[in-house]
Amino acid sequence: MPSYENLLEKCRLKGLRKTKALEAVLKVMLKQEKPFSLVELEQDPVIKKTCDRTTIFRIFQRLTSIGLLRKLSFSDEKASRFSFNKDESHKEYLICQSCSDIQELDIGCPVNSIEKEIAETSGFAKMRHDLTFYGICKNCQED
Numbered sequence: 843m844p845s846y847e848n849l850l851e852k853c854r855l856k857g858l859r860k861t862k863a864l865e866a867v868l869k870v871m872l873k874q875e876k877p878f879s880l881v882e883l884e885q886d887p888v889i890k891k892t893c894d895r896t897t898i899f900r901i902f903q904r905l906t907s908i909g910l911l912r913k914l915s916f917s918d919e920k921a922s923r924f925s926f927n928k929d930e931s932h933k934e935y936l937i938c939q940s941c942s943d944i945q946e947l948d949i950g951c952p953v954n955s956i957e958k959e960i961a962e963t964s965g966f967a968k969m970r971h972d973l974t975f976y977g978i979c980k981n982c983q984e985d
């Protein structure tokens with residue numbers, strides 16, 4: 843689990859400018875247990891004080907491009923959530939398309955061996971993947 847200082851350093855190395863807004867977003871991101879939406883983060887008092895939605899949006903884009911955030915897509919773009927890549931390991935997710943509930947899958951990575959094979963045959967290095975499963979959760983099936 844990285845410290846706030848680690849994160850800030852990582853951002854700096856990738857060319858992000860240290861601003862009050864970036865500091866606030868990183869601090870609040872560290873507290874999130876689950877993937878979060880822009881709107882959810884925006885409601886945090888620390889963020890409210892320091893940045894508006896456009897600023898958060900821009901920071902999210904930068905953090906996604908440097909690999910600190912991963913965007914989980916929903917059919918409704920506004921409902922998109924971001925998962926914070928705290929360390930080198932990654933999570934696979936299961937998302938309900940009806941209520942947008944997100945569950946982390948506790949099965950280990952199902953495609954690790956495929957990834958290795960692709961790396962070997964293609965000669966690619968530093969491989970990564972985004973794997974998300976979609977469906978309708980139990981609660982939503984009952985309605």
Ligand SMILES: [Zn+2]
Pocket residue numbers: 938939940941942943978979980981982
């Ligand atoms: Zn649901």
Ligand SMILES: [Zn+2]
Pocket residue numbers: 932933934951952953954971973
């Ligand atoms: Zn995986």
